[in-house]
Amino acid sequence: MNKIEKWHRGIILCLGFFLLYLANHWTLLTSDDYMYHFVFKDTLPTANLEKIHGIWSIIRSQYVHWQLWNGRYVSHAIVQFLTQFDGYVFDILNSLAFLTLIRLSCQFISFIMAKRISPIWYLLAFLYYWLFLPSFGQTALWLSGSVNYLWTSLFYLTFLLYFVKTLEYSKVEWYQKLSLFFLAFLAGACNENSSPTIILIAFVFLIYKDGFSKKICLSHFMSLGIAGLSFLTILLSPASQTRGQSDLNIAIVSERLFLIFNQLWSQFAYLYIGLLCLFCVIRFQKLEFKELELFWVMVLFVGHLVAAVILFVSPEIPDRTLFCSAILLGLTLGMLLLKCKWSLFLQLVVVSSFLVLFSMSYTRAIMDIHQSYLEVRAQYQAIEKSDPNTIVVVTKLSEPKSTYNAYRLTNNLADFPDYWFNQWMAAYFEVKGIVGIEK
Incomplete structure (x- = not known):
């Protein structure tokens, strides 16, 4: 990449950072965020509340969290670490995390397809993920939510990319093995559907790459073992076992699978159509896939489906659990796009169309996010001005309109002080209680 292309990429990433930072800055605390400021001792605030302060308090807190809530101790430990700092620290880091996801995705596609990519791909990746x-x-x-989904995607994508790259080395050095093992641990401890999917993809590639050549790469097999054991620490946590218990039968499984595929179609219908169109373009242009390219297109798309289908064991399947599926589908589309031959005119048409869609989407989203920001700030101000020995009455948030708004479909204030969210918010602001009322 020459200097001009580096400048173009830098401009794209800087503009992306500014737009993301604005959305992050206007997103304040919601739902579980308040409780993560404290050392976990029970599901509700206890008499001897203790705020998170230092690594040891996080370790103690996550042990109880692992028992009572769920097994995602890596992501929740990061959440509790971040609660020790002012909000702008997370706003900056979270914006950088999104840009890192873009960079990792472009690197993965470029490495698999063995092609150099231009800065326009960073823009396309930004638009796709938005x-x-x-x-x-x-x-x-x-x-x-961001640490549980966006940040953990950096762990498993970095692991997968490093796993694939180091398989090409004639010799893996000891520090590379340690890096691989550490990344494997993080990738295995992400969450209940992305971790097993990535482990499966890496295992299939290892068998494909080394199984037929009869070359046994022990360090890579060991890394998969570490990732598997790490995933088991999530799956076998007492809280996960309790929450995951359900009487599965053919009728329930069939119903959940139907709902999952319906959810996939609802979420990604346009992308599936785009996938078919890209295959038609490749066939029309009489381009042939290399064996490795075809392997990755198939494996990533199957992984996209597997990451969703695994959720049939869960009684609840919110849209956010399809995050890993969206990433794997994006990588599949990216590889097909890079395979096609595009004239400059077509590139301009495609990019311009997506920029128009993004502009409309971002404008609506940021206005909705800012409206919620103003309302939450008003809540904070009302609580801070109140007598801490009284039950504070504040106005509830108006219903968010955009899926880009973190307050949409997340827990918030109820009209009685004993609701779990009200109790944790009251504990955070150190007041006797909080009640939410309608406007």
């Missing part, structure tokens, strides 16, 4: 990530507000702006 327009097609499910429940953007919950998965890329909300503190707890």
Whole structure:
């Protein structure tokens, strides 16, 4: 990449950072965020509340969280670490995390297809993730949700990319093995559907790459073992076992699978149509896939489906759980796009069309996010001015209109002080209680 292309890429990423930072800055705390400021001792505030302060308090907190809530101790430990800092720290880091996802995606596509990519791909990746990530507000702006989905995607994508790259090395050095093992641990401890999917993809590639050549790469097999054990620590947590218990039978499984595929179609219908169109373009242009390219297109698309189908064991399947599926589908589309031959005119048409869609989407989203920001700020001000020994009455938020708004479909104030959210928010502001009323 020459200097001009580096400048173009830098401009794209800087503009992307500014737009993301604005959305992050206007997204304040919601739902579980308040409780993560404290050392977990129970599901509700206890008499001897203790705020998170230092690594040891996080370790103690996550042990209880692992028992009572769920097994995602890596992401929730990061959440509790971030609660020790002012909000702008998370706003900056979260904006950078989104740009890192873009960079990792472009690197992965470029490496697999063995082609250099231009800065325009960073713009396309930005537009794709903005327009097609499910429940953007919950998965890329909300503190707890973003760390659980956006940040963990950096762990498993980095692991997969490093796993694939190091398989090409004639010799893996000890520090590279340690890096691979550490990344494997993080990738295995992400969440209940993305971790097993990535482990499966890496295993299939290892068998494909080394199984037929009879070359046994012990360090890579060991990394998959570490990832598997790490995933088991999530799956076998007492809280996950309790929450995941359900009487599965053919009728229930069939019903859930139907709902999952319906959800996939509802979320990604336009992308599936685009996928078919790209295959038609490739065939029309009489381009032939290399064996490795075809392998990855098939494996990533199957992985996209697997990451969703695994959810049939869960009694609830919110849209945000399709985050990993969206990433794997995006990588599949990216590889097909890079395979096609595009004239400059067609490139301009495609990019311009997506920029128009983005402009309309971002304008509506940021206005809705800002409206919620003003309302939450008004709540904060009312609470801070009140007598801490009284039950504070504040106005509830108006219903968010955009899926880019982190307050949409996340828990918030109820009209009685004993509701779990009200109790944790009251504990955070150190007041006797909080009640939400309608406007």
